[in-house]
Amino acid sequence: MTARVIVLDAKSLGTADVAEIARRNARLVLGEEALRRIRVSRAVIEHLTQLGKPLYGVTTGLGACVDTPLAEADLIAFQHSVPLSHSMGAGPALPTEAVRALMAARISGMVAGGTGTSEGVVMGLVAALNAGVHPVIPSWGSIGAADLAPLGHLARALRGDGEAEFQGRIMPSAEALRLAGLEPLDLREKDGHAIIVANSLTTGTACLCLEDVACLIDWSLAAIALNYEAFRSSLHAIDEDALSARPAFGQCEIGARLRAELAGSGLWKENSARRLQDPLSYRCAPQVMGGLLHAFDQAKMATEIELAHSGDNPVILAAAGRVVSNGNFDLTALALAWEQLGQALAHCAVGSANRSMKLMSPTVAGLPRFLSARGGSRQGYAELQKPLAALEAEIRHLANPMSLSPLAVSDGIEDQSSMAPRVVAKTAAIIERLRYLVAMELIFAATGVELRGVVDSMGEGPQRSYAAVRALVEPLDDDREMSTDMTRIARMVAGPRL
Numbered sequence: 197m198t199a200r201v202i203v204l205d206a207k208s209l210g211t212a213d214v215a216e217i218a219r220r221n222a223r224l225v226l227g228e229e230a231l232r233r234i235r236v237s238r239a240v241i242e243h244l245t246q247l248g249k250p251l252y253g254v255t256t257g258l259g260a261c262v263d264t265p266l267a268e269a270d271l272i273a274f275q276h277s278v279p280l281s282h283s284m285g286a287g288p289a290l291p292t293e294a295v296r297a298l299m300a301a302r303i304s305g306m307v308a309g310g311t312g313t314s315e316g317v318v319m320g321l322v323a324a325l326n327a328g329v330h331p332v333i334p335s336w337g338s339i340g341a342a343d344l345a346p347l348g349h350l351a352r353a354l355r356g357d358g359e360a361e362f363q364g365r366i367m368p369s370a371e372a373l374r375l376a377g378l379e380p381l382d383l384r385e386k387d388g389h390a391i392i393v394a395n396s397l398t399t400g401t402a403c404l405c406l407e408d409v410a411c412l413i414d415w416s417l418a419a420i421a422l423n424y425e426a427f428r429s430s431l432h433a434i435d436e437d438a439l440s441a442r443p444a445f446g447q448c449e450i451g452a453r454l455r456a457e458l459a460g461s462g463l464w465k466e467n468s469a470r471r472l473q474d475p476l477s478y479r480c481a482p483q484v485m486g487g488l489l490h491a492f493d494q495a496k497m498a499t500e501i502e503l504a505h506s507g508d509n510p511v512i513l514a515a516a517g518r519v520v521s522n523g524n525f526d527l528t529a530l531a532l533a534w535e536q537l538g539q540a541l542a543h544c545a546v547g548s549a550n551r552s553m554k555l556m557s558p559t560v561a562g563l564p565r566f567l568s569a570r571g572g573s574r575q576g577y578a579e580l581q582k583p584l585a586a587l588e589a590e591i592r593h594l595a596n597p598m599s600l601s602p603l604a605v606s607d608g609i610e611d612q613s614s615m616a617p618r619v620v621a622k623t624a625a626i627i628e629r630l631r632y633l634v635a636m637e638l639i640f641a642a643t644g645v646e647l648r649g650v651v652d653s654m655g656e657g658p659q660r661s662y663a664a665v666r667a668l669v670e671p672l673d674d675d676r677e678m679s680t681d682m683t684r685i686a687r688m689v690a691g692p693r694l
Contacts, residue, residue: 205229208504209304214403218297223326233309236514241312252510253389260607275388282348285334295330297400305394310506313390320381327376332359340616342525347392356380398617399502408627414693418661419637420481421457423551425658426644430469433479446486457657477550484547491540498530527616531599538623542595548633549588555640567643574675587629594622635685
């Protein structure tokens with residue numbers, strides 16, 4: 197199948213575009229307006245450099261060394277040294293999709309016009325991305341005051357130093373470039389600094405997480421609706437008028453989506469529910485999921501700002517011919533939005549885990565203990581309560597904030613930072629674990645509707661969800677190994693709900 201082509205021109209990349217490039221190998225092409233902005237921004241740098249103006253990172257050192265002027269003969273050599281000095285990452289290498297997302301995000305920022313990068317460097321990044329040359333980049337080392345370490349490794353590799361992955365094999369980056377038919381980047385004034393002075397790891401990874409959360413929201417609602425059927429829940433929880441009486445963020449939309457899921461369900465008939473009021477994990481699902489929907493929208497908005505604009509320091513204001521030192525690289529607002537998203541996901545994890553536990557309780561759900569088809573002579577799903585509890589606890593731990601400023605660095609000059617890349621990374625870890633909780637809720641609910649004998653009277657959405665589960669996992673007629681079942685459904689939950 198031919199890869200999709202995404203044109204970056206007057207309109208900036210969206211979060212979905214970055215995911216398409218990173219995960220499905222869409223090709224990136226720059227349009228004429230994008231190239232014009234790059235050229236105009238570059239012209240400002242070349243003009244002011246020729247005039248001998250003091251420019252941070254061009255004619256001066258970096259960080260605390262801003263007070264050190266560079267000799268004219270050292271300007272190019274300095275730009276080649278910047279990637280080397282900033283290649284100080286630690287830990288496991290980023291997965292390929294994260295590297296591709298980082299590359300796409302950096303190109304997007306350069307095209308915004310505030311970077312002053314040479315056109316050849318931008319086109320070199322585009323060529324490497326499209327050719328599948330992926331620098332090996334350690335995961336840890338950025339404090340969120342620009343992702344200097346990851347981008348240092350990126351720049352170093354595309355200069356032909358370090359390692360890169362190409363066609364599934366790790367090799368010296370010089371060899372990867374040669375096999376791809378590419379030349380090493382030719383860094384000129386400002387280019388080395390321009391590549392690294394951005395939050396591209398944070399932004400790129402955030403784009404991938406947003407796609408994942410969107411899938412999780414869909415599957416979480418599917419699991420809730422199927423669980424409603426198994427539990428014989430009261431649908432007063434999704435009553436349109438009741439939700440509108442206090443239209444808190446997102447809850448009316450979630451209520452509408454759950455009503456659509458349950459269209460045609462026997463639960464809409466009078467006296468179908470077993471209780472007047474259900475446990476809060478059932479009754480408050482619209483409110484909790486509505487909070488997640490709101491947090492998702494806030495995180496997406498913050499991420500799109502980073503994709504579409506220049507967070508460079510200094511920033512090139514081409515229309516005025518100015519180069520201005522600033523703090524636009526600070527991601528406090530984005531970090532707070534993503535902390536909120538992580539905590540919203542944790543609330544949903546608590547709800548999912550509690551609904552699963554309730555469904556396995558005969559005193560609460562009125563079904564066989566642990567949903568065992570053979571009663572007490574078999575374990576049923578009893579042992580899955582342990583990974584359920586463990587994953588929920590890990591999610592709550594990961595949801596604790598970490599964005600308050602770390603240690604001051606650079607001789608005390610860089611004394612505030614957002615820790616945004618790690619905030620997004622821990623949100624990704626929450627997503628990974630929450631998939632398994634949603635998968636378990638789907639498995640339990642599918643068994644519940646069978647034991648309850650309501651498969652044929654379910655709503656349209658639960659019918660589809662039940663069929664999807666049973667296409668991958670057989671009914672639990674007797675005790676068996678269940679890790680494989682969980683993994684299959686978790687993989688399904690990682691993708692879109694068709």
